Amino acid sequence: MTNVSVAKEDVATSDELVVLRSVNKHFGALHVLQDIDLTIARGEVVVVIGPSGSGKSTLCRTINRLETIDSGTITIDGKPLPHEGRELARLRADVGMVFQSFNLFAHKTVLENVMLGQVKVRKADKKQAEEKARALLDRVGVGTQADKYPAQLSGGQQQRVAIARALAMDPKVMLFDEPTSALDPEMINEVLEVMQQLAREGMTMIVVTHEMGFARSAANRVVFMADGRIVEQAAPDQFFSNPRSDRAKDFLSKILHH
Amino acid sequence: MNVLLDHLADFREGFVGTVLLTLASGLLAMVLGVIIAGFRVSPVPPLRMFGTAWVTLFRNTPLTLLFLVAWFVVPVVFAPGLSPWMKALLALSFYTSAFVCEAVRSGINTVPMGQAEAARSLGMTFVQTLRLIVLPQATRTVVAPLSSIFIALTKNSAIAGAFSVTELFGWQKTMSDQGYAIAWIFLWVALGYLVITFSISGLFRLLERRLGVAR
Incomplete structure (x- = not known):
């Protein structure tokens, strides 16, 4: 992966596949995404977790412009998201999306x-x-x-x-919007296994999920969202064993002990 | 009593006239209606506005008024030299297209949002999404109201008779002018219309059954 002869900045820019810069979105009076900055590198698996209503699904859907944003920029592989039309369609073809309700x-x-x-x-x-x-x-x-x-x-x-x-x-990147939330418990694993295999093969993935086991085992990075903001991001080990923010501690204590 | 037998050729001509006018304007209304429905759900605001204006105009105007416009305004302003049959076709199909559009739009609304989202996220354009994913799934819901719309169209085509287009209802006027008993004339005319409308509802029932199996 490392290429010594290339300057460091070049590596950094070409490795950034999805970049969100101060993205804001409102649903009426509700500020669902507040100044979101997020960079996803090529081959990275990022798991987005957080309480419901925290804006994580919306975040996922803005990346292929199923939801429009009010301000900020989103670029995919160096290209900013175009407006609705042929060009956007072309870009969406490079961004795979898996929905909670399958939508076959x-x-x-x-x-x-x-x-x-x-x-x-x-x-x-x-x-x-x-x-x-x-x-x-x-x-x-x-x-x-x-x-x-x-x-x-x-x-x-x-x-x-x-x-x-x-x-x-x-696709260059795959978006998973709560892919296992509508499944019976015994079917969750068969889907997670496929996703895990994908992650091992080096697919760039952004996964919104409540499956902490998947986050632990497959993610390179966990992004914790609450109330429309990214509160904390860290490697999974670090996040689950030693969350820094109170909001994350509170969230983890609610879901991990029962 | 012998009004039908005495004037069978005229009756047949009127019957065929009604069938042809209904078929042609039904077809044109269908095409226009689907396109306008596409406009009404499109992401482009000017197209949506055009679609809304179209439906508002043609659904809320009395059909007789549209015939008058087709006869006296269209030739002067848009296209001179149209035959009466063409003018009747335009008036009937534009009027009916507004109703077709709304039926199709209600069908589109029954297709879950996720279907279109999945299509768009695969990189399909709006037109592809509508044509390949949404409209085929809307068809089932649209069939029943469409059959009513086409039956209404059949009966509406009688107005063309008053504008000297050869069709079934016009035959009635010719016959009563010749002094035949009005009750018999109306009976035969009504039977003629029944044949057409029953065929339409039969056809659509068949269509409904076939689409039901396909799922």
């Missing part, structure tokens, strides 16, 4: 779900798209379900298809 296309089969983006957005050849889709479905362990409709699958299977659908676009 209900009228398409599992296979079609994973092929659609490749064919319609990347203009890939149908045959190649199908091959890739089948390979990805195998990789996330739902290869045998390819011809079923999403409604015929369990939640865990649907979410793994959703991950495959996002991966089919060869």
